[in-house]
């Protein structure tokens with residue numbers, strides 16, 4: 001594996017020699033492939049890549065970003081079912097402990113929060129939690145359930161969260 005340098009970034013690439021006349025650069029799935037004529041001078045290849053380094057770097061970043069997005073969006077039915085089960089179990093568990101239960105619980109594609117609790121006592125849970133650790137999901141459920149008692153983030157609210165989940169700060173980090 002060889003490297004291309006651009007603006008302090010080291011970009012590895014794979015070189016293929018082939019019976020072709022021109023040099024080609026392919027960026028696929030976050031990787032750089034360079035195809036060159038079999039008898040090409042290695043210095044010529046390096047010059048060609050140096051000239052194209054900015055283009056390579058930018059397109060590689062785009063390609064990596066695409067992979068990241070696809071991963072995020074790849075929530076499958078089985079992940080949703082798992083989330084539903086964890087949410088239900090914890091709503092049940094904390095309803096008994098806190099002596100309060102929500103009117104409705106919905107799993108939705110929320111844009112800006114992991115969960116929400118309305119003044120009508122409806123709880124919404126973010127669908128994106130489907131790919132998160134079980135403890136992180138439990139934390140979000142508990143957090144929203146505690147809002148059934150304290151509709152704010154006061155000290156009493158956080159005390160209630162901590163009392164029921166002493167390690168909540170650790171679990172919260174799993175959401176990042």
Ligand SMILES: [Zn+2]
Nearest residue numbers: 143147152153
């Ligand atoms: Zn809150």
